[in-house]
Amino acid sequence: MTGIVAPGFPEEAVRARARNGAAEVFPAEADYGRYAYGATGSEPGDLLDEARLVPPLFVPRRLEKLIELGREPTYTDVSLAVEIGGFHSALPVYLSAFGSTQLGTLGVAAAAQAARLGIPMVIGENVVPVNGYGRGSDMDTVESALLTRVRTYLEHAEHDLGGVVVQQSTEDADAEVWNLVYSDPAVEPLLASGRLGFELKVGQGAKPGLGGMTVLDRATAARLDDQYAVSDVFGADSPHRLRSSSPGTFTDEILRQQIRLMRNNFPRARVWVKLYPGRDVADAVRVAWAAGADAVTVDGAEGGTGWAPTAFLDQVGLPLGECLRRIGAAEHCLLASGRIWEGARAVKCLALGARAVGLGRAALVATDTDPEHGLVRLVDALAMEARLLVSALGKYSTGALGAEDVWFPSTPTEPKPGNQFREYSCPQ
Amino acid sequence: MRVQHRVLRAAREFLDGEGFTELLPPVIGPVTDPGVRGGKQLDVDYYGHRYKLMTSGILYKQASLVGFEKLFYIAPNVRAEPPATMSTGRHLAEFHQIDVEIAGASRTEACGVAERLLVHVVGRVLETAADELTALGRDPIVFTELLSEPFDVITHREAVDRLHRLQYPQSADAEIEWEGEELLSHKASRPFFITDYPKGSRGFYDRESRTEPGVLRNFDLIALGGYGELVSGSERESDYATIIARMRETGENPAKYKWYLDMVRDGIPASAGFGMGLERLTRFLTGLDSVWQVNAYPKVPGLVSP
Numbered sequence: 001m002t003g004i005v006a007p008g009f010p011e012e013a014v015r016a017r018a019r020n021g022a023a024e025v026f027p028a029e030a031d032y033g034r035y036a037y038g039a040t041g042s043e044p045g046d047l048l049d050e051a052r053l054v055p056p057l058f059v060p061r062r063l064e065k066l067i068e069l070g071r072e073p074t075y076t077d078v079s080l081a082v083e084i085g086g087f088h089s090a091l092p093v094y095l096s097a098f099g100s101t102q103l104g105t106l107g108v109a110a111a112a113q114a115a116r117l118g119i120p121m122v123i124g125e126n127v128v129p130v131n132g133y134g135r136g137s138d139m140d141t142v143e144s145a146l147l148t149r150v151r152t153y154l155e156h157a158e159h160d161l162g163g164v165v166v167q168q169s170t171e172d173a174d175a176e177v178w179n180l181v182y183s184d185p186a187v188e189p190l191l192a193s194g195r196l197g198f199e200l201k202v203g204q205g206a207k208p209g210l211g212g213m214t215v216l217d218r219a220t221a222a223r224l225d226d227q228y229a230v231s232d233v234f235g236a237d238s239p240h241r242l243r244s245s246s247p248g249t250f251t252d253e254i255l256r257q258q259i260r261l262m263r264n265n266f267p268r269a270r271v272w273v274k275l276y277p278g279r280d281v282a283d284a285v286r287v288a289w290a291a292g293a294d295a296v297t298v299d300g301a302e303g304g305t306g307w308a309p310t311a312f313l314d315q316v317g318l319p320l321g322e323c324l325r326r327i328g329a330a331e332h333c334l335l336a337s338g339r340i341w342e343g344a345r346a347v348k349c350l351a352l353g354a355r356a357v358g359l360g361r362a363a364l365v366a367t368d369t370d371p372e373h374g375l376v377r378l379v380d381a382l383a384m385e386a387r388l389l390v391s392a393l394g395k396y397s398t399g400a401l402g403a404e405d406v407w408f409p410s411t412p413t414e415p416k417p418g419n420q421f422r423e424y425s426c427p428q
Numbered sequence: 429m430r431v432q433h434r435v436l437r438a439a440r441e442f443l444d445g446e447g448f449t450e451l452l453p454p455v456i457g458p459v460t461d462p463g464v465r466g467g468k469q470l471d472v473d474y475y476g477h478r479y480k481l482m483t484s485g486i487l488y489k490q491a492s493l494v495g496f497e498k499l500f501y502i503a504p505n506v507r508a509e510p511p512a513t514m515s516t517g518r519h520l521a522e523f524h525q526i527d528v529e530i531a532g533a534s535r536t537e538a539c540g541v542a543e544r545l546l547v548h549v550v551g552r553v554l555e556t557a558a559d560e561l562t563a564l565g566r567d568p569i570v571f572t573e574l575l576s577e578p579f580d581v582i583t584h585r586e587a588v589d590r591l592h593r594l595q596y597p598q599s600a601d602a603e604i605e606w607e608g609e610e611l612l613s614h615k616a617s618r619p620f621f622i623t624d625y626p627k628g629s630r631g632f633y634d635r636e637s638r639t640e641p642g643v644l645r646n647f648d649l650i651a652l653g654g655y656g657e658l659v660s661g662s663e664r665e666s667d668y669a670t671i672i673a674r675m676r677e678t679g680e681n682p683a684k685y686k687w688y689l690d691m692v693r694d695g696i697p698a699s700a701g702f703g704m705g706l707e708r709l710t711r712f713l714t715g716l717d718s719v720w721q722v723n724a725y726p727k728v729p730g731l732v733s734p
Contacts, residue, residue: 168679176469179469180468182510183467183468183508183511185511188511200679253673254673254677256628256677257628257678258676258679259628260601261629261677262679263602264602264603264629268512
């Protein structure tokens with residue numbers, strides 16, 4: 001382990017899953033018959049944590065499945081395979097961007113595991129400007145972080161599953177990340193199999209309205225001084241300086257045209273857009289879809305990050321649950337991220353309209369726990385839970401989930417009149 | 429090479445006759461034309477600053493209008509095009525443009541110059557390089573309609589409709605794809621203009637229509653016979669605030685265009701202009717299979733060559 005800590009995040013539970021996989025979905029074997037389990041407390045004010053999944057008693061879709069199978073269906077009959085932003089994915093899960101902050105071996109280890117899982121992977125926006133690309137003037141130095149991850153992913157991907165999505169944000173336009181990647185022969189296998197995507201990063205959940213922020217040592221900061229705002233917030237004696245990006249200026253027309261230009265310039269790549277949880281997120285999602293985005297990610301205010309002002313972490317931006325409620329029924333591919341690590345929160349997001357959920361901090365902590373298998377085990381556990389939950393809701397694919405599967409305690413329920421299930425009533 | 433020499437002589441003769449001044453283009457600069465699809469810019473370490481090899485001379489053409497109202501470059505340009513363009517027969521990573529700009533001109537005037545330039549060059553090459561064309565097996569009869577009739581003009585919308593009728597899945601709000609362009613080019617018996625490309629398909633300097641938002645006042649000139657695009661041009665945006673907004677729409681960071689924006693803020697003339705691909709024009713005249721055959725030291729995208 002590298003000593004990564006994730007305050008405010010259920011780090012120990014994630015590490016336990018990274019070690020023990022789906023066994024952690026259930027109480028400890030040794031406790032069977034001894035412990036009485038009940039609900040445990042959750043974060044106050046998190047709409048998704050407050051919400052409950054509410055299975056119905058009457059399950060017509062289970063009847064359909066029963067007829068199809070000729071036997072009673074179980075959770076093992078739930079299909080989790082899904083199309084995510086133009087890629088075939090084994091699960092409704094993708095690996096969110098880590099960015100330049102948590103690179104080193106973890107990004108590469110996570111890439112290998114995401115490939116084995118058959119799920120898409122996003123590579124963070126400032127990897128190239130901060131870590132370099134490993135071509136051109138620095139050709140003789142080590143292979144870049146970005147290319148290493150791409151190569152690792154390709155080596156471990158067994159089928160035509162998953163895909164690699166490379167982010168770029170406003171200031172990274174200087175580094176021309178997308179042009180570099182698109183014309184690189186090393187990336188051709190991804191293009192040829194339709195598994196390369198580009199993600200326009202409008203912002204992230206942890207710091208809505210701010211651009212990227214990273215803490216750099218003085219030497220790196222000096223190198224990036226003409227490209228980013230770099231300041232001495234830690235004091236003149238500190239070995240570190242703060243690098244801040246601009247959030248970029250967006251209007252509906254600017255967002256629309258940027259997406260169209262991506263489609264125009266990179267016709268063989270999928271186009272993803274990542275939005276921060278702004279109050280007009282429902283409008284922005286629909287502008288992006290209308291302009292042709294293959295997927296739009298909403299990163300809730302619970303989303304993790306390398307570094308952000310505490311005021312933003314605690315008091316700024318809409319929680320993921322509220323974003324999903326504002327967006328409503330999704331006409332195209334919607335992706336959700338923000339403090340997701342287990343199946344229940346994931347299934348709530350899927351029921352509220354998301355096609356798939358992103359693992360950020362959870363993937364980082366799991367990979368840190370066990371670089372070989374931690375992420376695979378964590379996702380196995382999530383998938384097991386998701387199958388249990390979806391089947392309990394009387395459904396057998398994630399696409400069948402709907403808002404009716406989720407109950408919010410803060411939303412009063414209108415009493416339903418009379419016997420609305422007359423068609424199932426017993427004959428007189 | 430001999431045909432290309434005749435092309436250059438004829439182009440200079442024509443443009444000189446129309447009152448244009450030939451200027452020499454810069455080779456490197458802090459920024460260059462970003463309006464190319466998928467093509468990478470190549471960096472140069474310039475005393476510790478990252479400079480670019482010119483992908484086109486557009487920014488410098490606009491700057492030079494302050495001193496010369498009608499100007500042209502024979503400009504070398506470098507674009508690391510995606511390896512997928514290796515087999516189009518129309519892409520070189522290093523190529524040349526006859527790059528023309530006219531202060532105060534409309535799109536119609538710029539199209540007129542491009543049409544007359546092409547007709548003049550083709551006529552001169554037929555007169556002066558007939559033996560070379562015969563040796564290459566190029567029958568002059570293919571140029572008959574080009575020399576005798578005005579070029580057609582269709583809009584991007586009409587081009588998309590035509591491609592849909594040909595069962596080609598062309599997006600209505602993107603650049604016409606290489607294969608689609610070639611298909612239309614094969615159907616034509618003389619060159620034709622495609623106008624009104626949608627915003628989102630070209631660089632920030634192509635002016636947006638004031639009466640039809642989302643439509644650019646630009647054009648391509650497409651050759652007959654499957655040779656595809658020879659010329660790309662437009663009316664240029666010269667308003668500072670509009671250029672900044674358009675830079676954001678094209679995902680550019682305005683900060684890196686400081687010298688250009690400072691100049692635009694002080695005022696540059698409105699203009700229209702175009703670039704005519706020299707290797708593409710020579711290939712069209714000679715009827716060869718690919719542009720690399722008309723370049724002595726061809727850099728085919730994705731192939732490492734001298």
